[in-house]
Amino acid sequence: MDLAVALRGLDVRARPPRLEGGDVFYALHDTPVGTLVLAATRQGTLVACSYDAEEVVTARLAARLSPRVLREPQRLDEARRQVDAYVGGRRRSFDVPTSAVLATAFAQRVLGALSRVPYGSTTTYQAIARAIGAPRAARAVGHALGSNPLCIVLPCHRVLRSDGSLGGYAGGLAVKRRLLDLEGGPDPGARAATVRA
């Protein structure tokens, strides 16, 4: 018998470990608008709802919050239900604790302005820039919204260009269009709401 070969060839029936003691938990969630990565802290605060790939989002979580990142979908059950209800047209706002901790300080100011853009209305990058006291930063506002860590939940899809065109969206323009249609607004450009500072 070749011992080395026999030792190397060990194959066992095993199962993945059941782990306790993570700091950040995530789920991959398939929806009609794409696969989302949702993540929450141990306290249940939602910190991510992202169209980005699993490895991208989890690397971000590891770098910014804690490397003890575990895939535990059941921790995200409530957030997943609410996302499903929103995408299914049965819910207009979200009722889970959230934190934009993955966003930069500037992006957090930008995302904060979204709370004044209600369901079914839209605004513009320029209006948001004015609202946060940075009227010449419309482009930076666009970048900040493009890196929204809490897509859908913080409704960056309601922000359009001043000429009424869609601008950009992390989930793709077709999804942006779909979410705006879902919310039932008419032609998005025609009804751009004004966000006051």
Add this chain to the structure above:
Amino acid sequence: MFVGLPPFQQLVDAHWRDVARLAAAMAGPRDGDDVAQEAWARALRAYPSLTHAGNLRSWLLTITAHTARDAQRARTRRDRGAARPPEPAADLAPLPDERLWAGVRALPVRQRQAVVLHYVGGLAHGEVARALDTTPAASRRLVSDALAALRVALGDSEEG
């Protein structure tokens, strides 16, 4: 200090099968499952305090080998009082080639750690040496002593 540790789930997904193999080789199919669980729990606890992200697989296998050693010590202490049925338990698949793996489990603990880390875990002698806090030359000796003991135990006179 920021050392760029990957998300722990990535380690689990990439290495849980290797940890399970190593634990089973060290401790047998029944205790191996507990050893693997405990090794993962230890790794998760220690993970944020790692000072570098180099060779995490070797780090995990080292923890597994030490966890198996500790479990065996604890069991030896327990068994001084009570008898315990022999491996393997009926509800778990026996390891293939049970004579070989029984022989591995009968090795002195450092020989067993060395031979299992080297062959089952695929660690180079330098990594085995780091895991066992010794030199690569000593690792080679432990492995060759282990192979010699296994050949005797298996009644195998051929060179492997």
